Amino acid sequence: MTEDSPNKQKLTTASGRPYVEHENTQSVGNRGPLLLQDFILHEKMAHFNRERIPERVVHAKGTGAYGTFKVTQDISQYTKAKIFNQIGKECKIFLRFSTVGGEKGSADSERDPRGFALRLYTEDGNWDIVGNNTPVFFVKDPKKFSDFIHTQKRDPRTNLKSPTMMWDFWSLNPESLHQVMILMSDRGTPYSYRHMDGFGSHTFSMINAANERVWVKFHFKTQQGIQNFTGPEADAMRSQDMDHAQRDLVDAIDRKEFPKWSVKIQVMTAQEAKIFRWNPFDLTKVWPHGEFPLIDVGEIELNEIPKNYFAHVEQAAFAPTNQVDGIGFSPDRMLQGRILSYPDAARHRLGVNYEQLSVNACPFITNNFHRDGAMRFDDNGNDSPNYFPNSFGDVAPDLAYKEPAQELDSSLADWYDRNHGEGDNDHYTQPGNLYRNVMNEAERKNLVNNIVTAMSGVSGPKRDQIINLQLCHWFRADIALGMAIAKGLGVDVESAVPKQHS
Structure with a gap:
């Protein structure tokens, strides 16, 4: 505690040294240049420059x-x-x-x-x-x-959110339809x-x-x-x-x-x-x-x-x-x-x-052989061995935690298409069921309005291609849904309805 402020804590540097001048930088005279030796300025500005860690690529907010x-x-x-x-x-x-x-x-x-x-x-x-x-x-x-x-x-060119990019990707990946709905x-x-x-x-x-x-x-x-x-x-x-x-x-x-x-x-x-x-x-x-x-x-x-x-x-x-x-x-x-x-x-x-x-x-005990690295702020394992096996420590695997072997369906490694198996390319049954059997009338109406609003933002020379392809997916999920969206977008239904339904 300071003598003149018994109820306040001392102001200190990050290393714990108490200091006084938090607002004024040391200078040569009242109007002269600043002194390099005022390390408090360096500490404050250097820390401020690093206050922002990289933002999460997703889930940032x-x-x-x-x-x-x-x-x-x-x-x-x-x-x-x-x-x-x-x-x-x-x-x-x-x-x-x-x-x-x-x-x-x-x-x-x-x-x-x-x-x-x-x-x-x-x-x-x-x-x-x-x-x-x-x-x-x-x-x-x-x-x-x-x-x-x-x-x-x-x-990458406009630095703006792009409905065209979103619907282009979704239209080319019908597996996305369930989540998009x-x-x-x-x-x-x-x-x-x-x-x-x-x-x-x-x-x-x-x-x-x-x-x-x-x-x-x-x-x-x-x-x-x-x-x-x-x-x-x-x-x-x-x-x-x-x-x-x-x-x-x-x-x-x-x-x-x-x-x-x-x-x-x-x-x-x-x-x-x-x-x-x-x-x-x-x-x-x-x-x-x-x-x-x-x-x-x-x-x-x-x-x-x-x-x-x-x-x-x-x-x-x-x-x-x-x-x-x-x-x-x-x-x-x-x-x-x-x-x-x-x-x-x-x-x-x-x-x-x-x-x-x-x-x-x-919050419970942890034991491993990781050591060093930036910002290692615990005891870094003290003097215990940093390798395994060793003859000095008492850390060893507990076989009681071993998982049972898992039987695999195949021993052939390949780049299998994500829609390779039976039923894997059925991207429409579950979205259709969600629309018909789970949503009520008000929810279906709001869904159509939201889709029409979002798809209306598609622009550029590929606009019609992207919209028609995405409409085909909506139609395959549910004909009534596809019709409602096409009507909202002002699209000729004959050009949008697929010849065959899968």
Whole structure:
């Protein structure tokens, strides 16, 4: 404490040295040049120049909160994960919501999928479920991901968002139709993060104590009720409050109206996967609930806004590689690609030691042979061996955590087309069912209006080609849908309806 200010802390440099002149730089006389020796100026400006870490390429705009996960049902027949070994068991969680395509300063109410990235700090390590507010995605092979994201960003010549790029890509990739339909519905503009469902989206595996494997999908059903903006309401909110979803979450938790989600899973056996009419590992498809009903697992509650946004929300780095014993991967192509890309993105954005940051660190013991690297701010392993095997330490693999071998369908490696298998090129049945059987009349009307508005932005010499090709996809999903969109766009139906339907 300073003598004249007993209730205040000393002002210090980053190294801890107290100093006084925080606002005035040392100079030669009142109007003379500044002195190089005033290192406080250097420290302030150098740190300021580096305050912005690289923005996330996707999911740049987001918010997050801490909370708890509580087990409500026994699912030990499916998994040996320790987090599920007792009804009533709880663990700390961190949940980050985000928009996908916009920059960090974009509006929360943009028409965009929403990220739903959940971390559970379990006794067996951190478990990340990195999903969205939709059960499907635009593409099914990770090689196409960067191309897709480029179409959602800015035109390289105009530096403007381009409806032409988006619809050109979608029209040439009919596998995107299911997700595009969801995006163009009112579900593409959630009222808030609290009022939307979340999905693990990918197919994962669960392994029980008998080393039996089943395939699973994760669902997070909001207990606040689904609420969405219509297209015009979302447009209006962008001009009223660009941070509406951020403000809504913070204010709700500050009011102690803690948002909750019911955690559920779908389960598919290996035999069911072999005879399922679609590829169960295809991220553009869902598992119908009538065939694979939702099973209750637990509940998550958000009850703590981080005290510092940057330290926790901005520096959070999720990765589907963060699994725990009893939870595993699947042959889902997009999941396999994210296993590589997500940790790689975090190392680029935050540095190789990003998992030591408090929001990313496992709160329980960790042992490995990683050493050094930028920003290594723990004890760096002290004097323990940095190699394995060795004759001096006591860190060794525990064979109890070994996963059972997985039987593969083929031993032939090739560049298989993503639509190679039976049913893989059926891009229309599920979107059609969504339109006919799930949406009500008002939702269908809003969907058509949103699609017409979005497709009206297509321009350039390829405009008619792009629109007609995309219309063919809408027609194949549902004739009435295609007719309504064609009418809204003023397109001659005879030129747009495909000769044959698949």
